[in-house]
Amino acid sequence: MSASRTERLLNLLLALLNTRVGLPRAVLREKVYHDSAENDVAFGRMFERDKAELKQFGFEIETLTDPRAFGGDDPASTRYRIGKDSNRLPDVSLTPAECTVLLLAAQLWERAALGNAAVNAVRKLQAAGGFTDVDLPAGVQPRIKPAGQAFDDVVAAMHGRHAVRFGYLAGSTGREEVREVEPWGLGSRFGQWYLVGLDRGRAAKRIFRLSRMTSAVSAIPGSSFEPPAGFNARAELDSLNELPLQQAVMDVDAGRLLALRKRAVSTEADSGQGGRDRVVVEFRDPEQLAEELASYGPHVKVAEPAELRAAVVRRLKSAAAFNASPAIPVEFPEAARAQRSRKRTSEDQLTRMLQLVPFLVHHQGLHVQEVADRFGISRKALIDDLKILICSGLPGGYPDDLLDIQWENDHVYITEHLDLNRPVRFSEDEAAALLTGLSMLGDLPALAGLPEDEPGSALESVTIKLTGAAGQAGRMAGAVAGQSVAPEQSEAFATITRAIRDGQQLRLDYLSPQRDEVTERDVDPLRLYSLDNTWYFEAYCHSKSGLRNFRLDRVQSLEPNGRAVSGTATADADFPARLFTPSDDDVLVVLELTRQGVGLADDYYAERTAELPNGGLLAEVRFGNVEWLPMFVSQHGGTVRVLDPAELRQEAQTWLIAALAQYDTDQYGTAQYDAVSSPDNAAG
Numbered sequence: 001m002s003a004s005r006t007e008r009l010l011n012l013l014l015a016l017l018n019t020r021v022g023l024p025r026a027v028l029r030e031k032v033y034h035d036s037a038e039n040d041v042a043f044g045r046m047f048e049r050d051k052a053e054l055k056q057f058g059f060e061i062e063t064l065t066d067p068r069a070f071g072g073d074d075p076a077s078t079r080y081r082i083g084k085d086s087n088r089l090p091d092v093s094l095t096p097a098e099c100t101v102l103l104l105a106a107q108l109w110e111r112a113a114l115g116n117a118a119v120n121a122v123r124k125l126q127a128a129g130g131f132t133d134v135d136l137p138a139g140v141q142p143r144i145k146p147a148g149q150a151f152d153d154v155v156a157a158m159h160g161r162h163a164v165r166f167g168y169l170a171g172s173t174g175r176e177e178v179r180e181v182e183p184w185g186l187g188s189r190f191g192q193w194y195l196v197g198l199d200r201g202r203a204a205k206r207i208f209r210l211s212r213m214t215s216a217v218s219a220i221p222g223s224s225f226e227p228p229a230g231f232n233a234r235a236e237l238d239s240l241n242e243l244p245l246q247q248a249v250m251d252v253d254a255g256r257l258l259a260l261r262k263r264a265v266s267t268e269a270d271s272g273q274g275g276r277d278r279v280v281v282e283f284r285d286p287e288q289l290a291e292e293l294a295s296y297g298p299h300v301k302v303a304e305p306a307e308l309r310a311a312v313v314r315r316l317k318s319a320a321a322f323n324a325s326p327a328i329p330v331e332f333p334e335a336a337r338a339q340r341s342r343k344r345t346s347e348d349q350l351t352r353m354l355q356l357v358p359f360l361v362h363h364q365g366l367h368v369q370e371v372a373d374r375f376g377i378s379r380k381a382l383i384d385d386l387k388i389l390i391c392s393g394l395p396g397g398y399p400d401d402l403l404d405i406q407w408e409n410d411h412v413y414i415t416e417h418l419d420l421n422r423p424v425r426f427s428e429d430e431a432a433a434l435l436t437g438l439s440m441l442g443d444l445p446a447l448a449g450l451p452e453d454e455p456g457s458a459l460e461s462v463t464i465k466l467t468g469a470a471g472q473a474g475r476m477a478g479a480v481a482g483q484s485v486a487p488e489q490s491e492a493f494a495t496i497t498r499a500i501r502d503g504q505q506l507r508l509d510y511l512s513p514q515r516d517e518v519t520e521r522d523v524d525p526l527r528l529y530s531l532d533n534t535w536y537f538e539a540y541c542h543s544k545s546g547l548r549n550f551r552l553d554r555v556q557s558l559e560p561n562g563r564a565v566s567g568t569a570t571a572d573a574d575f576p577a578r579l580f581t582p583s584d585d586d587v588l589v590v591l592e593l594t595r596q597g598v599g600l601a602d603d604y605y606a607e608r609t610a611e612l613p614n615g616g617l618l619a620e621v622r623f624g625n626v627e628w629l630p631m632f633v634s635q636h637g638g639t640v641r642v643l644d645p646a647e648l649r650q651e652a653q654t655w656l657i658a659a660l661a662q663y664d665t666d667q668y669g670t671a672q673y674d675a676v677s678s679p680d681n682a683a684g
Contacts, residue, residue: 005050006350008032010392012050013059013082014403017419018394022064022079031395051080057354058424059087088422090469093130097458098465100134105437108143108485114155118433123355123375124423129362140497141529142444142485149599150210151186153217154195158183158479159429163200163223167215168208169287176214181206182225185233187481189240191533192285196236198225207240211287216595216615227479234481243284248293249303251276256299259513259554260292276301286311294319295635298658313663318638320656322594323649330590330618330643332608352377353385357420360405360412368410386412393418431470435477438463440485487535489552495559496537496552499525505563506539509556514628518556523548524565540569586622589629590644593617597639618643630655 012032015023029043051061064079094102102125106118125131150166157164168179182198184205192209199206252260254275261267261279268278283289290311293300297316302309352375359374360366366374372382386405393402404416426434441459467474487493499506506525511518523539526547530536534551541548547569588607593600595615606619623629630652633640642649 007388007392009050009053009350010353010388011395013054014393014418014420015395016054016059016061016080016082017084019081022062022081023395024077024079027395028080054082057350058427084419087424089124089128089425090471091130092125092128092465092469094125094132094462094465095458096132096134098462099132101441101458102131102434102438102462102466103134104140104142105434105441107141108437108440108482109433114429114433114436114480117427117429118437119376120351120355121426121430121434123359124426124430126374127355127359127362127423140444141527142441143530144440144482144485149596150213150217151193153219154183154186154210155429155480157217157219158186160219161224161226162219163225164217165220166213166217169212169214179206179208180220181208182227184227184231185236185479185481187233187237188483189237190242190284191288191483194237194240196233207236209287213596230478232478232481234478237481245282245284246286246305246308248281248283248289248305248308250279250281250293251301251303252279253277253299256516257296257513258516258518259511260296260300262511278303283308290315291635291637294637294659295631297630297634297655298662301662309663313660315637316634316656316660319634319636319641320653320660322638323633323641323653323656325641327643328592328612332610332618332620349385349388353389354420354424356385357389357403357414357417358423360414361417361421364413365411368407368412371412383407426470426473428473428475431466431473432477432480434466435463435470435474436480436482438466440482442484444484444486483533485530485533487530487552488533489535489555492552492555492558493528493535496525496528499560500527503565504560505565506558507561508550508558510550511554511556513554514625514631519543521548521550522561522563523550524567524569526570540566542566586624587626587645587648589621589623589626589642589648591619591621592641592643593619594639597636600636600640634659 012028015028015032025043025047028047033043033046054061059082062081062083064081065077103122106122109115109118122131126133154164163180163182165178165180167176169176180200181195182200183195184197185195187194187196192211195208195210197206197208198204247265254270254277260281263281264279265282266280270277281289286305286308290308293302293308293312294315302312356371356375360371363371368382369379372379375382377385386407389403390405391402395401400416401418402416403414403418403420405412405414407413438459470477496506498504505522507520507522509518509520521544522542524542526538526540528535528537534553536549536551538547538549540546591600592612593616598615598617601609601617601619601621604619604621606621608620610618612618626648629642629648633642633652634656642652
């Protein structure tokens with residue numbers, strides 16, 4: 001959509017909103033379209049496209065016919081208008097506690113596909129004047145990171161009602177197959193995200209685990225579908241049985257992999273496998289365990305079951321093949337952004353304008369820069385928006401027919417809003433983002449900074465209010481069933497929450513998998529935050545004299561040490577908390593990410609990025625410890641490789657080849673093994 005079309009759509013919207021009896025096509029063509037259409041046929045096509053576009057923005061256009069005219073459907077006598085109440089967000093008045101809980105629910109999605117929808121929904125509430133500006137509780141910041149790019153692509157297809165195509169590793173046969181599916185809903189169970197939909201090839205409902213998708217998810221051009229009436233992803237996934245408990249038998253280097261050994265049900269020292277111990281671990285999901293075991297590289301060899309062994313080998317092979325493929329040029333744009341962001345479009349601009357006008361009505365006199373910051377855009381982009389708005393208005397074109405906005409002395413005022421003073425009702429994905437996010441907070445323990453009885457009651461009341469405000473748009477909330485973000489380590493969570501609230505130091509024994517050691521620390525706890533159901537806490541570590549992040553499931557013991565916090569450091573006000581704190585000793589590494597792995601650029605705070613023609617990404621990432629880089633590459637099984645420095649690329653390849661050498665190379669052929677044995681021989 002071009003900038004001129006954005007302006008035309010805005011003028012068409014204002015014209016149809018501000019007429020009681022409707023406007024005929026002839027008036028619209030003369031006053032709104034001007035010279036845009038060369039003839040009646042071209043105008044008709046353009047008008048129909050614009051009507052469909054406005055419907056996507058939430059505006060239903062009414063068609064009024066004159067029964068006295070010859071032929072009730074005569075286009076010349078047909079009039080058009082938009083009912084003022086049908087498209088408006090109902091009044092929603094929220095208490096500060098409700099606003100706090102709602103903001104937490106919106107921020108859950110962070111960079112996921114529903115993240116933009118959640119931000120837009122909150123802005124609409126702010127624009128309506130019912131949302132109180134609040135600060136997030138310093139103690140707790142939950143968030144989720146759903147299943148990478150596949151989650152984003154499936155959500156987009158669900159919203160657009162498009163069927164999708166993807167490669168899939170069938171659990172029943174172990175073979176990779178191409179599936180075409182009508183995506184009805186997404187949900188999380190047992191720590192995994194699932195897609196529920198109609199498998200077109202089998203003409204039956206099927207459930208697919210996103211982690212088993214072996215290729216990028218792509219929309220099928222020209223496809224469309226309607227999900228079953230009353231579909232509810234949560235109800236569908238309730239029928240899903242947890243995978244049976246199995247035992248993995250593996251040989252582990254003596255004295256290594258303490259994190260794995262702590263989960264062992266039995267350990268046989270020096271099993272006759274060259275100074276290795278025979279370790280048995282219980283598991284349910286072979287793919288999930290294979291991801292972890294692949295990261296251990298040559299330090300572990302899976303003996304059985306065969307399915308787990310094959311899954312580990314497959315990841316190692318894919319990682320080695322990708323890492324050994326011919327290098328590509330490393331070129332970053334001059335002003336590459338620190339993080340990837342979706343390209344802004346004219347649709348984004350019109351969406352923003354429809355939020356901007358009611359926001360200014362309820363927030364008169366704000367500074368230009370503050371308004372720009374609220375909408376996450378530059379000052380220049382905001383001024384460009386305002387310039388379009390002040391030239392937009394009713395078909396008459398008289399001064400009183402235009403939007404009246406001034407920003408003298410850098411403070412913005414609006415005196416004529418032409419009935420754009422209320423934000424548009426929630427879209428389906430906006431309603432889904434907020435309502436699903438609220439349901440995911442349901443089991444979260446009390447939040448630091450709020451009275452213990454307030455989060456639960458506020459959560460219930462704000463859910464009721466938003467369900468009513470969402471109306472029909474809330475139906476997509478039933479298509480997304482999120483997981484609980486409550487921590488499994490509830491006792492540690494409660495201890496840390498109390499320590500944050502009371503300003504008390506903690507003493508902990510902490511397991512570091514990278515160093516294979518347990519250390520004792522005295523820390524000042526600052527805040528708790530999560531990625532999915534994995535919880536971390538940020539603290540000032542007195543033994544390291546700096547900020548550190550600790551995973552709750554790696555804390556071996558935890559208790560107050562009887563001292564007050566030192567006040568040496570405070571939690572950063574920015575959201576979200578970062579898993580990585582940069583320092584001068586960091587090493588900059590250039591990675592190539594496939595389309596499936598592009599989300600890693602955000603997860604690891606890429607300094608610079610550059611998009612690749614195949615949908616992948618170049619990312620320059622800062623690593624504080626490059627010793628675990630081979631683990632990182634092998635864990636992600638062919639979605640990431642090292643490009644620079646060359647020596648780190650070679651180290652990763654040596655690690656991968658050593659890991660593969662433990663297994664029977666005949667299963668994938670000597671020639672293929674030789675081809676991936678060195679980056680220099682990648683062409684084969």
